[in-house]
Amino acid sequence: MRAALNYGPNDTRVEDIPEPVPGLGEVKVKIAYCGICGSDPDIYDGTFGLLKAPWWPKPPFQTGHEASGVIEELGTGLLGDWKVGQRVAMNFRKYCGACYYCRNKMEQFCENVKSYEAGFAEHAVYSESCLYALPDDVSMERGAMLEPVTIAVHAVDLGNIAPGKTVAISGAGTIGLLVMQVAIRAGAARVFVSDPMPEKREMAMKLGADWTVDPLSEDMVSVGRAHTDGRGFDTVFECSGKLSAAEQCIHLADKDGTVVWAGSYPEEVAFPIHPYYMFANELTVRSTILAPFVFPRALKLLSKLDLEPMITDIVPLEDIAKALARRKTSTAIKILVQP
């Protein structure tokens, strides 16, 4: 089968490899689509912080963790009533359920996690615990958005949103726009979005933003405060992964506000935090890496969110290296890879 293999920084090749075989508790899925995550271009060019983690596979390794597809083969010992031909979307991590973190409602830190991050391929094997059956009204394209929707749902869970609250979002990529849609459904009454690309600001307005700003030509903090009588926002989501934005978001929050850092940030950079400012404003800062225990809720939202306008590009698997190389500077929002 054809599959993308990462041989190191800026060297991803599509090659023929043997088809995976489902083992105990696993199924084999024919991949329909696999989305390019904000982390994939960092994995591609070698800047992703977790590449240095001891558990990260050595090159060449497969990637792709936002996949949908059709079950084509069942392994042994399955507990669920899975059927060949069934349409599914996948989580890419199997949690053990037995370690300290799994037993304490923090499966995202599972000490025995098994990764199934191999969706940029014609076929992939998953643990049945990664599978979610897609309802009939959810297309395969929407199915490939399940994992990013879980990230947005978890971020909103951390954001202390209630009906009538004000929200600011830094970054109108996939995560920023999904966070916005979920936050509005959770009751956010006014939404301010910051992004340097006019196409993305336009998309944010189309999907429900009240105001946008170009942070490269105007000061995001003073423009945002001007929209809120100088106070700032009840909740601020940082979804761009930019260090400067992570710092600015603290100053965009109102007193008693919540800041959620929902981006992935470079490992070796930092900025000063002023304890006096935190003391004087009673701020809460949260951060996210993955989305524990929210896939079932995200699945129910999949048919309700406005996702089609966000899927701006569908590229063939053979072109994945080009798509990854261009990702950081392109105006695309969600790019789906089609094997």
Ligand SMILES: [Zn+2]
């Ligand atoms: Zn991701």
Ligand SMILES: [Zn+2]
């Ligand atoms: Zn565990």
